[in-house]
Amino acid sequence: MYIDPMTRYSGRERRKLRVGYVLYQLVGHLLTPILILVLFLRSRKEPLYGENLGHRFGFMAAKNTGSVFVFAASLGETRAATPVLRRLLDRGETILLTHSSASGLAEGRRAFNTEIEAGTVVQGYVPTDLFWALSMFYTRHKPKLGLVVEAELWPGLLMAARRKNIPMFQINGNYTQRGFERDQRLSGGFRLLFWRLYQMVLTKSKERAERYSAAGFPSDHIKLVGELKFDLAIKEDQTKKAETLLQAAPPHGPVFEIVSSVEDEEDKLIYVLKSLRGSLSPCPHVVWVPRSPQRFEAVADRLRQEGFTVAQRSACLDDDFQIKDGDLWPDVLVGDSIGEMDFYYSLADIVFVGGTLNASGGHNIIEPLALQKPVVTGASIHGILYPAIEAMDAGAMQKFDSEKELALFLAKTLNNVEKMKEFRDKTLGFNSQHIGAADRSIEEIALYLDNPNEP
Numbered sequence: 001m002y003i004d005p006m007t008r009y010s011g012r013e014r015r016k017l018r019v020g021y022v023l024y025q026l027v028g029h030l031l032t033p034i035l036i037l038v039l040f041l042r043s044r045k046e047p048l049y050g051e052n053l054g055h056r057f058g059f060m061a062a063k064n065t066g067s068v069f070v071f072a073a074s075l076g077e078t079r080a081a082t083p084v085l086r087r088l089l090d091r092g093e094t095i096l097l098t099h100s101s102a103s104g105l106a107e108g109r110r111a112f113n114t115e116i117e118a119g120t121v122v123q124g125y126v127p128t129d130l131f132w133a134l135s136m137f138y139t140r141h142k143p144k145l146g147l148v149v150e151a152e153l154w155p156g157l158l159m160a161a162r163r164k165n166i167p168m169f170q171i172n173g174n175y176t177q178r179g180f181e182r183d184q185r186l187s188g189g190f191r192l193l194f195w196r197l198y199q200m201v202l203t204k205s206k207e208r209a210e211r212y213s214a215a216g217f218p219s220d221h222i223k224l225v226g227e228l229k230f231d232l233a234i235k236e237d238q239t240k241k242a243e244t245l246l247q248a249a250p251p252h253g254p255v256f257e258i259v260s261s262v263e264d265e266e267d268k269l270i271y272v273l274k275s276l277r278g279s280l281s282p283c284p285h286v287v288w289v290p291r292s293p294q295r296f297e298a299v300a301d302r303l304r305q306e307g308f309t310v311a312q313r314s315a316c317l318d319d320d321f322q323i324k325d326g327d328l329w330p331d332v333l334v335g336d337s338i339g340e341m342d343f344y345y346s347l348a349d350i351v352f353v354g355g356t357l358n359a360s361g362g363h364n365i366i367e368p369l370a371l372q373k374p375v376v377t378g379a380s381i382h383g384i385l386y387p388a389i390e391a392m393d394a395g396a397m398q399k400f401d402s403e404k405e406l407a408l409f410l411a412k413t414l415n416n417v418e419k420m421k422e423f424r425d426k427t428l429g430f431n432s433q434h435i436g437a438a439d440r441s442i443e444e445i446a447l448y449l450d451n452p453n454e455p
Contacts, residue, residue, distance in 0.1 A: 020190035048102035058136035069143035083231035083438035098126035134160035158197035173203030205386035226437035242346030257348035260363035289335035296336035395426035
């Protein structure tokens with residue numbers, strides 16, 4: 001069962017690990033004043049960053065002990081972890097849910113508001129990766145085990161857990177090629193050694209599993225369980241509200257949606273919209289949901305400057321998704337809300353997923369596919385190779401090397417009923433082929449939940 005991670009290292013590797021860790025901690029302490037300044041500056045734009053600064057240094061009050069510690073850094077990781085967290089709660093576990101970003105904290109509050117009020121989920125910011133802050137955190141909360149979501153590798157988090165004999169797992173493991181190459185470059189590759197501090201890695205694809213193995217993690221403790229996001233429950237209240245709204249105020253034409261866009265691809269997306277406006281009549285309606293709340297107003301203002309008529313969700317729809325003011329279908333409807341993605345997806349005919357027309361590697365394509373919405377992306381999909389390759393093989397997704405190619409495809413497809421139906425039909429059943437990762441993840445960690453420190 002529990003394996004002391006230090007048994008996985010040779011004597012030479014242990015020395016290299018210790019030296020690297022001391023240097024890492026020295027640098028971390030030197031950079032701490034800069035971190036505090038960054039948090040202060042970010043809190044001026046996003047007030048949640050200013051909350052509970054003490055959490056960042058281990059001073060989070062312990063309301064429960066013996067909980068399952070979960071580190072879901074940001075919004076995407078929190079969404080991915082949700083199916084596993086639901087199953088843990090069903091087992092009677094209590095959860096210590098932590099994040100490093102304000103968007104992760106907000107999503108956790110939204111998803112587990114009832115459980116937070118009941119005390120079965122305790123939520124806050126994860127401590128900064130300083131040894132004393134983490135030691136204090138673990139001493140206070142005494143978690144039975146830890147689950148780190150996606151691709152986070154925090155040496156202090158793992159070393160402090162090892163000293164307390166807390167088994168740590170990476171779930172929905174998403175170690176990318178870019179991350180692997182970065183770890184190889186840093187300080188002669190010493191960072192790769194820290195991967196072995198995980199008790200087990202539960203990952204989503206064979207390609208990811210091979211990368212963990214190449215990093216030196218023992219292959220017999222890498223488990224292929226699939227992608228957790230396939231197990232996310234569809235918010236049927238939102239899909240029904242979208243259906244009702246479409247019946248009450250039909251767009252009278254196709255709807256193209258842009259989701260999870262980031263700032264440095266906005267110019268390219270505006271090029272696409274201008275191209276569609278110049279080549280199609282009537283021009284498709286657009287729903288645009290930027291990834292960051294800080295871009296909501298900026299995107300709306302930029303579109304107005306470019307001559308588009310714009311409405312924002314907060315201005316034209318009430319809390320129950322009923323029209324309260326103005327035209328629901330201007331040129332562009334900007335989605336300036338959080339936690340309503342199933343509503344937005346349900347309005348669309350084709351969905352562009354952002355982080356793909358720059359070098360980000362792509363964001364979540366699973367949610368639109370689960371709602372049988374065909375997906376288009378740019379060329380940068382290294383972060384979502386699984387399930388992007390499977391989706392492309394099924395014909396449910398298409399990627400394009402440039403915004404020009406994307407615009408040409410959309411111009412040929414959006415006003416062609418047969419092409420639209422053919423593209424959408426390729427999404428049917430795709431999601432159902434991949435569900436089950438959450439149950440498989442729980443099966444792998446079940447023995448540790450019952451006997452976390454048993455050798």
